[in-house]
Amino acid sequence: MKKKNFGIGVGFAAVLFTAVVLIAFKADEVRQTAAMPAVPQISASQAILVEAETGEVLYERNARERAYPASTTKIMTALLVLETLERYDSPIDQVVTVPREAEGVEGSSLYLKAGEKIRLEDLLYGLMLQSGNDSAVALAILTAGSTENFVAEMNAKAEELGCGNTHFVNPNGLFDENHYTTAWDLAQIAREAMRHPMFRTIVAAPSWDAQREGNDFTHFYNKNKTVHEFRGGNGIKIGYTKASGRTLAASAQRDGKELICVVMGAPNWFNDAYTLMEYGFKRLEE
Template identity: 55%
Template structure:
């Protein structure tokens, strides 16, 4: 059946964008369990669409749980945002002989931060995580503060981290929803995405050292479109997995916590939602979609748009309006610069808010001569 198309945009500018229809009732049915998503072993789970952050499925997603080594997603993100990957790190005493998975660091060893992050993410080296935290944060406690601050910025407000590797501590906890938000933010980082999707990495630590890191996350080998991101396990946490994949332009993040059948749970959920959903493009990135009045400028109006494509997941063969609205100033004094933030574009499904995308000025406009 061909999808119906309608123009439902609230534009001050005469710009038309084709919008597909999906049923809000069908969306609610999926998210509230009125249809039949697969049964899974996980105690806690969530599936989101990466671009919009839209929740497609959740099971006790706000319940407190222990993350184990999926903690390292946040550790890697904080390190990447605060330090140069080419920096040479001198391994501290605290990073030697850490329990659990290891890349077998030696006291005083000098190793690039890049190798430490690959060793932490692929091999799940607990010692690599400690070495990263001690170098980037100056101490484990200070780095944990950096992790908690970054988590709150992302919106993961129901989590608390006390170490960089997820070794068991009652005060180190998260939720499936929080981990999905953290993973979504991390996957926006190009270097993180490259690391998380790697099947292996070879470091150059010298002859006789542990140089080859194979990715323990089978998603990147087994699943069609699988591109990350991290597994974890402790006795208290059980098996934890954050997985990502991309098919037909749509990218999903799936989190399962305390999941005895962790990979099968993940594959079943992602298969189900790839079958049910498609990605709809609402607006093209770097193309004008509206304008703002400019006061005292060399032009009266400035065009605005988004940097990235604006998309929304929609159920296949269903009917419902997806609309957009603008949160921008009616006018702005010159000057304005290209890629200066102009406001945000809000996306709605049948009037229900889905997500927002930043709006930017698409041109430079100087002050007019008569306004000096």
């Protein structure tokens, strides 16, 4: 009888020990789960979040599906203009003459006039803050001699950056079925652009006052709300057409870490970007 009781005691102890181990394991599992930020819920059809310096992907959704970039195209436009200035050691504040092709371009505009004298710097700020489609055309022609030549340079640069699912047909992002990219590709273009100090200065500016004669449209307001309302927000570009929907490339920096986020086909574009970047910063704290 005593042996029987001893056996029951051993069995009970074993069960109790197993239960304690399981409870401890579950508690540890709960602690680990609680430490991990929740997977973001966003409206975007395509999205990606990367650590800017390394390119590490922290989140992606259909990131290699083709989509229409709209005015985020202008990230590449500004990048090529700035690279050309650096290559030839040309001053950014030089005064240029607006080509006739830049007058009357549809969509968002700086209301440029053919023959107008304006600083190149003002065209760049107008491109990235005010999203001037006419500014994109002017910069393309001033840089490469024609929009066709400039677009060829855009596609060559995309290939150089490994953006195999990107094809440009214009410098401003006006809709064309053959003008496309992906969230992944756009993030790589954004990363490259943000390596240039002048580009960073431009896209981080809340606003800019251009020096123009005979044209009262001088105050350019940054349409990218990230720089106005998101903690650490420092760029970079919004894009919208009816056909492409809402597209946003956004960046933010906190505690020495920088994130770049791209959302495409995103009805709640800014909320999506903020949600993803908050998630990313929490991930980087681990």
